[in-house]
Amino acid sequence: MSTTPWRGTIIFVGGIAAIAATAATRFAxxxxxxxxxxxxxxxxxxxxxxxxxxSTGAGSSTSTGTSSSSSASSTGSSSPAATxxxxxxxxxxxxTVVGSTAQTPYGPVQLSxxxxxxxxxxxxxxxxxxxxxxxxxLNQYAIPQLNQEAVAASSANINGVSGATFxxxxxxxxxxxxxxxxx
Amino acid sequence: xxxxxSIDVRHADPVAASAALDAxxxxxxxxxxxxxxxxxxxxxxxxxxxxxxxxxxSEDMRTVLAVAERAxxxxxxxxxxxxxxxxxxxxxxxxxxxxxxxxxxxVAAGMVDFLLxxxxxxxxxxxxxxxxxxxxxxxxxxxxxxxxAVLEVRDGAVATSGTxxxxxxxxxxxxxxxxxxxxxxxxxxxxxTVADVLATTVLxxxxxxxxxxxxxxxxxxxxxxxxDLPAAG
Numbered sequence: 001m002s003t004t005p006w007r008g009t010i011i012f013v014g015g016i017a018a019i020a021a022t023a024a025t026r027f028a029x030x031x032x033x034x035x036x037x038x039x040x041x042x043x044x045x046x047x048x049x050x051x052x053x054x055s056t057g058a059g060s061s062t063s064t065g066t067s068s069s070s071s072a073s074s075t076g077s078s079s080p081a082a083t084x085x086x087x088x089x090x091x092x093x094x095x096t097v098v099g100s101t102a103q104t105p106y107g108p109v110q111l112s113x114x115x116x117x118x119x120x121x122x123x124x125x126x127x128x129x130x131x132x133x134x135x136x137x138l139n140q141y142a143i144p145q146l147n148q149e150a151v152a153a154s155s156a157n158i159n160g161v162s163g164a165t166f167x168x169x170x171x172x173x174x175x176x177x178x179x180x181x182x183x
Numbered sequence: 184x185x186x187x188x189s190i191d192v193r194h195a196d197p198v199a200a201s202a203a204l205d206a207x208x209x210x211x212x213x214x215x216x217x218x219x220x221x222x223x224x225x226x227x228x229x230x231x232x233x234x235x236x237x238x239x240x241s242e243d244m245r246t247v248l249a250v251a252e253r254a255x256x257x258x259x260x261x262x263x264x265x266x267x268x269x270x271x272x273x274x275x276x277x278x279x280x281x282x283x284x285x286x287x288x289x290v291a292a293g294m295v296d297f298l299l300x301x302x303x304x305x306x307x308x309x310x311x312x313x314x315x316x317x318x319x320x321x322x323x324x325x326x327x328x329x330x331x332a333v334l335e336v337r338d339g340a341v342a343t344s345g346t347x348x349x350x351x352x353x354x355x356x357x358x359x360x361x362x363x364x365x366x367x368x369x370x371x372x373x374x375x376t377v378a379d380v381l382a383t384t385v386l387x388x389x390x391x392x393x394x395x396x397x398x399x400x401x402x403x404x405x406x407x408x409x410x411d412l413p414a415a416g
Contacts, residue, residue, distance in 0.1 A: 160191070164344055165304070165349060
């Protein structure tokens with residue numbers, strides 16, 4: 001088990017409403033740390049189905065998950081050939097989360113967040129709706145959501161993972177795979 | 184190659200859900216057959232070899248090429264299905280487009296709450312549980328089991344393009360360079376066809392691509408420059 005703190009630059013543009021947590025992450029490099037948390041989050045009516053598509057057919061399996069309990073048939077990548085990426089060396093640096101104008105239910109919001117490591121040093125609402133209470137709400141919302149605890153807490157309920165296209169083999173080593181098996 | 188598609192449907196009727204899932208996977212398989220660069224007999228391979236004239240192209244191929252052409256124009260040539268080597272590579276369009284189509288089919292079949300993940304490109308509809316948004320993590324570029332951010336999505340799409348899984352598969356159409364300026368780019372948009380093309384373009388465009396994508400249909404953009412990528416060991 002290891003943690004992978006993110007201490008680099010992330011450019012974020014968008015509405016804060018869209019993001020539950022960003023930057024400064026944790027997370028374990030092993031399924032054991034993730035799976036138990038995920039196991040508890042499955043909904044009874046979940047139908048999970050996983051299928052491989054691809055020209056080589058490597059690791060592809062067809063499945064339909066239809067029972068009332070969640071059934072996931074993951075692709076069977078036969079070999080655990082893909083090795084997890086090495087544990088990244090933590091680097092210190094300033095994390096900059098730059099926001100541009102985004103439309104929210106409250107109106108256009110522009111947000112700029114700067115922080116060092118996982119510690120937020122500055123949150124500024126550059127533009128916010130003409131509702132004087134909102135800047136306070138914005139700050140209260142943004143700061144807790146951007147810290148490590150928030151990320152860790154929400155991880156238990158992750159439903160899916162977006163990432164660069166993985167191969168059928170790499171899928172076996174992915175967080176999405178862990179979710180499919182335990183969702 | 185090949186990738187994996189996961190669909191999480193929350194639906195009370197397992198028979199209906201099963202039929203809808205079968206149809207969704209059929210859409211994806213058909214797209215794979217038509218657009219696979221690894222199948223010598225795919226329409227894409229035949230087009231790439233110059234064996235097809237314009238009026239022989241399928242409706243799907245025309246649609247995909249039209250999406251690509253619009254992206255090329257919108258990005259001043261950064262996005263281009265023509266590779267620096269002179270081939271045609273529709274991968275920057277097809278996966279998002281096909282997955283969005285599969286998702287549209289699920290909606291048409293009456294599925295209200297589902298999360299479709301096609302190899303890292305996600306379409307979210309409805310909610311996993313009442314009052315709760317789908318939690319879509321963005322993968323850490325340096326670690327397949329780590330999370331960089333968690334996005335809350337109800338009706339929307341999340342696409343990520345990055346160099347960490349498949350190497351230099353993205354290029355700048357203007358220069359032909361495969362030395363892209365970002366490690367990964369994630370785009371949230373209402374539609375996955377849009378999100379996928381934008382993510383690929385932002386990856387090739389660099390930090391300036393984030394505001395550019397916001398002006399071209401993105402709801403949010405998350406871009407990671409390489410200088411701070413933790414060393415892979």
